Amino acid sequence: xxxxxxxxxxxxxxxxxxxxxxxxxxxxxxxxxxxxxxxxxxxxxxxxxxxxxxxxxxxxxxxxxxxxxxxxxxxxxxxxxxxxxxxxxxxxxxxxxxxxxxxxxxxxxxxxxxxxxxxxxxxxxxxxxxxxxxxxxxxxxxxxxxxxxxxxxxxxxxxxxxxxxxxxxxxxxxxxxxxxxxxxxxxxxxxxx
Amino acid sequence: xxxxxxxxxxxxxxxxxxxxxxxxxxxxxxxxxxxxxxxxxxxxxxxxxxxxxxxxxxxxxxxxxxxxxxxxxxxxxxxxxxxxxxxxxxxxxxxxxxxxxxxxxxxxxxxxxxxxxxxxxxxxxxxxxxxxxxxxxxxxxxxxxxxxxxxxxxxxxxxxxxxxxxxxxxxxxxxxxxxxxxxxxxxxxxxxx
DNA sequence: CTCGATTGTCTAGCGGCGCTAGAATCGGAT
DNA sequence: ATCCGATTCTAGCGCCGCTAGACAATCGAG
Numbered sequence: 346x347x348x349x350x351x352x353x354x355x356x357x358x359x360x361x362x363x364x365x366x367x368x369x370x371x372x373x374x375x376x377x378x379x380x381x382x383x384x385x386x387x388x389x390x391x392x393x394x395x396x397x398x399x400x401x402x403x404x405x406x407x408x409x410x411x412x413x414x415x416x417x418x419x420x421x422x423x424x425x426x427x428x429x430x431x432x433x434x435x436x437x438x439x440x441x442x443x444x445x446x447x448x449x450x451x452x453x454x455x456x457x458x459x460x461x462x463x464x465x466x467x468x469x470x471x472x473x474x475x476x477x478x479x480x481x482x483x484x485x486x487x488x489x490x491x492x493x494x495x496x497x498x499x500x501x502x503x504x505x506x507x508x509x510x511x512x513x514x515x516x517x518x519x520x521x522x523x524x525x526x527x528x529x530x531x532x533x534x535x536x537x538x
Numbered sequence: 539x540x541x542x543x544x545x546x547x548x549x550x551x552x553x554x555x556x557x558x559x560x561x562x563x564x565x566x567x568x569x570x571x572x573x574x575x576x577x578x579x580x581x582x583x584x585x586x587x588x589x590x591x592x593x594x595x596x597x598x599x600x601x602x603x604x605x606x607x608x609x610x611x612x613x614x615x616x617x618x619x620x621x622x623x624x625x626x627x628x629x630x631x632x633x634x635x636x637x638x639x640x641x642x643x644x645x646x647x648x649x650x651x652x653x654x655x656x657x658x659x660x661x662x663x664x665x666x667x668x669x670x671x672x673x674x675x676x677x678x679x680x681x682x683x684x685x686x687x688x689x690x691x692x693x694x695x696x697x698x699x700x701x702x703x704x705x706x707x708x709x710x711x712x713x714x715x716x717x718x719x720x721x722x723x724x725x726x727x728x729x730x731x
Numbered sequence: 732c733t734c735g736a737t738t739g740t741c742t743a744g745c746g747g748c749g750c751t752a753g754a755a756t757c758g759g760a761t
Numbered sequence: 762a763t764c765c766g767a768t769t770c771t772a773g774c775g776c777c778g779c780t781a782g783a784c785a786a787t788c789g790a791g
Contacts, residue, residue, distance in 0.1 A: 381778060391741050393780075402778065457711070458651070494723065501712050502703070502720045509702030510695070518650070519694055527695045530687065535727050574749060584770050586751075595749065738787075748777065755770070761763085 360398045362388050364408045371409070371451035376459060379405075407461030413452035414474035417445050421481040431488060435536050438485050439507060439528050446511035453515075457508065479504070491537030499535075506531055553591045555581050557601045564602070564644035569652060572598075593655075600654030606645035607667035610638050614674040624681055628729050631678050632700060632721050639704035646708075650701065672697070684730030692728075699724055 366387050370379050381402060385392040399405050424441035428434040446453040455461055456475075464470040479500070486503050487496035510527060513519045519527075559580045563572050574595060578585040592598050617634035621627040639646040648654055649668075657663040672693070679696050680689035703720060706712045712720075 380776080382776085392778090393742095394740070396779070397739080457706075457709070495716075495719075498716055498719055499723065501706075501716075502699075502723055505702030505706050505712065505720070506695070506699040506724075507702070508706055509698030509700070512705070513650075513694075513698050513701060516650070519698065523688075523691055523694075526688075526691055527698070530692065530695055531699075573747080575747080585749090586771095587769065589750070590768080733791085735790090736788085739785085741782105741784075743781090743783095745780080746778100749775100751774080752772090753770105754772095755768105757768075758766095760765090 356398075359388070359390075359394075363395060363398055363405065364412060367405050368409045368412070368452060368455075371455070372449065376406070376451060376454060403460060403462040406455045406459050407463050409452060410455040410459075410461040410463060411472055411474045413449060413456050414472070414478045416449075416452075417442070417456075418474065418478040418481040420445050421478065422484070425481075425485045432532070432536070432538050434485050435489055435538075436528070436532050438482065439503075439532055442482075442507045443511055443514075443524070443528065446515065450515055453511065458512070486536075489536035489538060494537075503531075503535055506535065549591075552581070552583075552587075556588060556591055556598065557605060560598050561602045561605070561645060561648075564648070565642065569599070569644060569647060596653060596655040599648045599652050600656050602645060603648040603652075603654040603656060604665055604667045606642060606649050607665070607671045609642075609645075610635070610649075611667065611671040611674045613638050614671065615677070618674075618678045625725070625729070625731050627678050628682055628731075629721070629725050631675065632725055635675075635700045636704055636707075636717070636721065639708065643708055646704065651705070679729075682729035682731060687730075696724075696728055699728065 363384065367379050367384055370384065370387065379402075381392050381395055384405075385395060388394075395405070399408070420441050421438055424437040425434050428437040463472055463475065482504055483496060483500040486500045490496045490499035510519070510524075510531070514521060514524060556577065560572050560577055563577065563580065572595075574585050574588055577598075578588060581587075588598070592601070613634050614631055617630040618627050621630040656665055656668065675697055676689060676693040679693045683689045683692035703712070703717075703724070707714060707717060
């Protein structure tokens with residue numbers, strides 16, 4: 346009865362291959378270059394095979410986004426736990442966030458710029474990895490929200506600021522030159538230490 | 539000799555029509571709905587006419603973006619000049635910015651999310667309206683940067699925060715519910731009053 | 732062991748996209 | 762009235778996301 350099992354494993358493996366290949370192609374060239382034809386060619390299957398795993402291109406982007414969210418959450422927790430003292434922790438958290446966006450631009454786009462068909466904001470059906478990445482931010486930032494300020498709300502604001510810095514920098518709207526100073530200013534001003 | 543003049547005017551008029559129609563269609567439906575075919579049909583010319591005014595779709599988006607930048611700059615200046623006191627001015631500025639993004643989502647996308655082929659960051663060839671919108675922010679925000687903080691850098695950070703709030707809210711990533719409180723918190727914490 | 736049914740994969744094609752070459756038409760100057 | 766240059770259009774290229782239907786491989790029942 347292990348025949349079915351083997352098939353299932355092979356199928357799951359192929360799904361991982363699709364997601365990994367899409368991500369790779371997006372990082373190498375851009376999401377525009379990730380067409381169903383090229384993706385199919387790279388995994389050495391025909392186009393329709395993609396549609397037996399995902400409803401369409403959106404869902405593939407969504408899968409990359411979820412993978413990215415899990416990695417981001419882990420990176421944030423590592424950064425926060427490595428630093429000593431509140432101030433350093435918040436700084437490390439912010440840097441880790443911006444580093445992630447800078448080093449994985451395509452994944453970051455999949456998460457926050459493209460339509461990956463992922464639900465949000467409605468508490469219930471937001472995918473777990475995304476909630477967890479937010480939770481990772483909140484664990485540290487909740488400590489510096491200040492008296493009488495809701496930790497969740499404070500985290501949302503801090504996150505939005507990071508997101509703005511990340512996207513505007515990457516789009517060439519903000520010179521990379523003083524990126525460091527902007528982060529420092531953000532941490533100093535927003536966090537109550 | 540006014541024949542040439544009339545033709546030039548008609549041509550300029552048609553160009554305005556193209557930009558206005560693209561903007562309208564984008565706001566009504568979405569930028570995805572703005573295809574060269576549909577756009578051509580709405581202005582009652584054939585597709586290639588669009589290419590006698592713009593290099594391609596990107597440039598049309600860029601034209602909408604520039605129009606939007608000029609409007610945003612004006613809205614920001616009006617807001618700042620209407621309020622009394624530094625604190626109120628900064629608050630009004632922030633609200634005006636977010637209102638603009640909320641009320642003109644397609645235009646905002648043209649400016650900051652889509653590729654309109656506009657240069658940035660390199661001081662020299664950034665289009666005038668964009669520099670001016672940034673200048674409008676700086677005029678007010680420069681007053682509250684705080685001692686020893688470069689006004690331009692402070693403005694960049696404040697702008698990035700607003701941009702983050704605008705995009706994440708519009709994408710449904712942040713609940714609209716406490717939007718007001720987030721802005722208040724941003725103003726209170728970032729600005730040195 | 733055979734043979735129909737089920738499952739999996741592929742070929743081929745649909746409608747729509749941005750963009751362009753070359754035909755057709757128009758309008759002012761001679 | 763006729764020509765010629767500018768303007769506009771028709772038609773079509775190569776690509777996109779997606780899917781119907783043909784075909785092959787695999788499995789379970791007789």
